[in-house]
Amino acid sequence: MSVARRPRVGHIRFLNCLPLYWGLMRSGELIHVDLHHDSPDRLGAALVAGGLDIGPVSLVDYLNHAADLVLLPDLAVGSDGPVLSVNLVSRVPPADLDGAVVALTPTSRTGVLLARLLLADRYGVRPRYLRPAPDGGTGSWRAMLEGAAAAVLIGDPALRAHHEAERHGLVRIDLGEAWREWTGLPMVFAVWAARRDFAAAHPGVVKDVQQAFLRSRELCLAELDEVARAAARWEPFDAATLASYFRLLDFSLGPRQVAGLREFARRATAAGAAPPLPPEGPQFISV
Numbered sequence: 163m164s165v166a167r168r169p170r171v172g173h174i175r176f177l178n179c180l181p182l183y184w185g186l187m188r189s190g191e192l193i194h195v196d197l198h199h200d201s202p203d204r205l206g207a208a209l210v211a212g213g214l215d216i217g218p219v220s221l222v223d224y225l226n227h228a229a230d231l232v233l234l235p236d237l238a239v240g241s242d243g244p245v246l247s248v249n250l251v252s253r254v255p256p257a258d259l260d261g262a263v264v265a266l267t268p269t270s271r272t273g274v275l276l277a278r279l280l281l282a283d284r285y286g287v288r289p290r291y292l293r294p295a296p297d298g299g300t301g302s303w304r305a306m307l308e309g310a311a312a313a314v315l316i317g318d319p320a321l322r323a324h325h326e327a328e329r330h331g332l333v334r335i336d337l338g339e340a341w342r343e344w345t346g347l348p349m350v351f352a353v354w355a356a357r358r359d360f361a362a363a364h365p366g367v368v369k370d371v372q373q374a375f376l377r378s379r380e381l382c383l384a385e386l387d388e389v390a391r392a393a394a395r396w397e398p399f400d401a402a403t404l405a406s407y408f409r410l411l412d413f414s415l416g417p418r419q420v421a422g423l424r425e426f427a428r429r430a431t432a433a434g435a436a437p438p439l440p441p442e443g444p445q446f447i448s449v
Contacts, residue, residue, distance in 0.1 A: 169360075169367050171195040172205035172217025174352070176317035177397065178239055178247055179218070181408050184389045185378025195371065201269040202316075202352060215360045216371050218352045222271040224444075225427055225436035232361050233446045234354040234372040237379075238415040240422070242348040245338030246407050248273045249320040250280075251303050252312035252333045260287035262311035268293055270316040272351050275435055276337050276426070277314045283429075284344055303327065321407065322398065347422035348412060353444075361447055368447050379413050420444065 173183055186192050198205070198214060206223035208214045210230065218239065224231060248270070252259065259281060266274045281287050292310060303323040306313035314337075315323050327334040341349040354375065356368045382389055390405035397404065412419065424443055430436040 168194060168196040169215045169364070169371060170213070170217075171197055171371060172209060172214045172219075173197050173199050174202055174205065174218050174239070175199045176201075176247070177321060177393065177404070177407070178317065178411055180393055181382035181386065181389050181411070182375060182378050182413065184385070184392070185380075185382035186374065188381055188385070189374070189377055191374040191378060194374065203269050203271060206271075209355065209357065212357065214357075215364075216356045216368060217354065219355050220270060220272045220352055221350050221423065221426060222275050222430065222436060224353050224355055225430060225439070228437075228439065228444065230358055231355040232358050232368075233415070233444050234356065234368070234375070235446045236415050237354040237372065237375055238350045238413060238419055238423075239352040240348055240350040240412045240419060241338035241342075241410055242412050242418070243339055243342045244336045244410055245349070245351075246324045246336060246410060247318070247321040248276070248316050248337045248351060249323055249327075250277050250312060250314055250335040250337060251307070251320075251323050251327050252335070253307070253331075254311055255333055256281060256285045256312075256335060257287065259285070259289045259312055262289050263292050263309065264289040265292050265306045265310040265313040267306070267314050267316050267319075270314075270351070272426075273316045273337060274314050275430060275433075276341060276349070279429055279433060280335075280337065280340055280344065282433075284340070303332075318397075325399075325403070341422075341426075345422070345425055347425055348419045350415065350419050350423045350426065353415065353423075356447065365447065372447065 206219040361368045390401040394401040431438045
C-alpha cells in the first residue's frame with residue numbers, strides 16, 4: 163500500500179460483521195490495516211471527524227455527510243427481507259403506539275429512522291421517543307423496555323430479542339422484513355465509505371482495502387458454517403442459529419440495493435432527516 167501508515171479502517175463489533183472480520187483474518191489482510199472495532203454510531207462519527215480513513219457508516223450518517231465521503235462499491239450491510247437483528251419490540255401492536263413511549267437504541271441512526279418512518283407512515287402513529295443512557299442500547303430488551311411500551315433494538319441485543327420476545331408475549335417487528343414488505347426493495351443499513359480527501363490522496367490504498375473486503379466476503383460466504391461454529395463458542399447462540407442468521411445478511415451493494423438506498427434517502431429527505439442525494443445518486447470510488 164502506498165501510504166506511509168496503515169489506513170485506519172473501522173469494523174462494526176456486532177455479530178452482523180463477524181463474517182467479514184473472519185474473512186480478513188483468514189486471508190491475512192488484517193496486517194495491512196489499522197483496524198478499529200466499535201459500534202456503528204461511534205465508527206460513523208470517527209469517520210466523519212477524520213479519526214478513521216475508511217469504514218462502515220450508518221446509511222443516515224452517510225446521507226448527512228455525503229459531501230465528505232465516497233462509497234466503496236459492492237459493500238454494505240443490509241438484507242433483502244428479514245434481518246433478525248434490527249427490531250421493534252413492543253408490549254402492544256404497533257398501531258396502538260400513538261402517544262406511547264418508544265425507547266431508541268443509541269447505536270444505530272438508520273434503524274431508528276427506519277422505525278420512525280414505519281410507525282408514522284405505515285402505522286399512522288406518533289409515539290413519544292426516548293433515548294436511554296448511552297449504554298442502554300447494548301443491554302437486554304428488558305432494560306430497553308423499562309418505562310417504555312416499545313423499543314428499537316439493533317445488533318446482538320436485537321438478535322436475542324428475536325428469539326425471546328414471543329415467549330414473553332411481546333410483538334416483534336423485523337424492520338428489514340417490514341421495509342421489504344413496504345417498498346419491495348432491499349434495506350441497506352450501513353455502507354462502506356472513505357473520506358473524500360483520503361480517497362483523493364490515496365486512491366490505490368482505498369481500492370486495495372475495498373478489494374480486501376470483497377475477498378473477505380467471498381471467503382466467509384464459502385465458510386459460513388465454520389464461521390458459525392467458531393462464533394458459537396463465545397456467543398449465546400448455537401452454530402445452526404448463527405449460520406441461519408449470517409445467510410440472511412446481505413453484504414453487497416448492487417443495483418437493487420442502490421435502489422433501496424435511494425428510496426430510503428428519498429423518504430428520509432421527505433421526513434427532514436437528511437439532505438437529498440444529488441440527482442446522479444451516491445458517488446463511488448472508481449475500481
